[in-house]
Amino acid sequence: MRSNTGGPASVDALDVDIPAPGGGRLRAERTGSGSPVVLLHGAGMDARLWDTVVPELARHHDVIRYDARGLGRSSLPDRPFDDVEDLSAVLDHFGLDRAALVGLSMGGETALDFTLAHPGRVGALALVGASVSGHGWPADPQSSAYATARRQRDAGALAALELSIWAALGRTAPGGELVEAMVADNAERRIASEPFLAHFPDRAAESRLGEIAVPVLVVHGDQDHPEIAAIAERLVADLPDAHGVTVPEADHYLPLRSPERLVELLLAHLARPRRAGE
Template sequence: MTSGGDHFSEHAGARLRWRKEGGGPALVLLHGWALDLSSWNLLAPLLATRFTVLSFDRRGFGLSEGTPDIHRNVDDLRAVMDIAGVREATLVGMSQGARLALHFAMAHPARVRALVLDGAPEIEAESELPLALYRQRLESAGAPALRAMILTHPLMQLHSAAPAARATLVESLSHYRGLDLIHSVARATAPDLQQISVPTLVLNGALDSPERREAGKRIAAAIPGAARVELPNAGHLALLDDPVAYDEKLTGYVQQRAQT
């Protein structure tokens, strides 16, 4: 059993923050846009009772250095898994993290036992995020004002009254500097979902935006053999809205796959 704590490792010119806790089959948790690994703080302790849970701040997010880059993120994830001693794992990607999970599965299929894609965006678009407006806000008023603006976006609205949910969201956003808005980040080639060969669960909160729920349906239909579930009392931030139900669905899926 490993107790959680922050670690920092140098890779490809950047210092990356990662955390490992628990024991058992490995899960790798991949955070969403603007957030960091602390977004998993309510869910990770539940998962760590049955699994080894590895999370990290993607390059340029949270306390990790460097310029955000999906191409480097794939190699960063490989490096963090190597450093943490995780040979293969189920990847759990939340929102933009789901996109990273898909790209990693395409690049390193032997290291992926299964995928869990939570609140994934359309594969080739981020149309729900007003990135140009956010860039203007960052340039005119600075990062704190940008973070306050992001918290008003519909995807960032909580459906839980628990104080811990709000506190965790604010903490997870607190280090966002908008580096992906400042730097020109090349788009990655969209993965061919028909080529995903690992077991895949597509997860949405039933209160997530219609666009994300439709994206989830399309992604599940495109990946061979994929399953899809909705959490009834959760929105886009299902990991904060209902971590207990999330834990039950995720654990049930992983354990079911282990028996087949």
């Protein structure tokens, strides 16, 4: 896994290709030592999202990050795939029965769905600008423009929409150049991959949040999309053991905009004493 400077993210990082369920491969990196933490990025991004978070986090934890199917350096799918099954394959490959999950946007949705499907394999959750399955997003011109770009397979339009909607702080903010690079690098891959992402109408985590027993940190930036703030409020209200934090001067790409603050929050959350049996 390469950093935004073009060098390795950590001197002891192990870069591997993991066989993906049904064929293909997932590109992953493992670094650090301690209790395991898996980092899940959002749609149209890749694992470089965590470049400025991993070095400090890996001083305290065994950190795994990977490119989701069809994005970054993972292979493009040629048949339906399930992000929850892919996450399970990553844990199995590294021999992890249980781990903490940190997911941003789509990665947060995957983390929640995985926790409901495999509650014994998750020790803690951190949801950063997370989406959640079963949530009804409002119809608006932005959604219509996204649908048009996908239908027309217009990678340029999709990338421009991604930046205008989700990267509100722009290129001059911390991580701005890397944000633009990730979006540009993944736009065509996203168009090619998303039609193969399996949909499960009965997978609706929003109505099942009360079943999640692990401690959850819910984080979002104050410059993120308003619907992300609404989802964060719902998560904090409905999850039995949740704590919410709003990070100032951060948009949807929060791990690149405010890495020091996010690491501080994650380390405190992951160090929280667990009750017996957790």
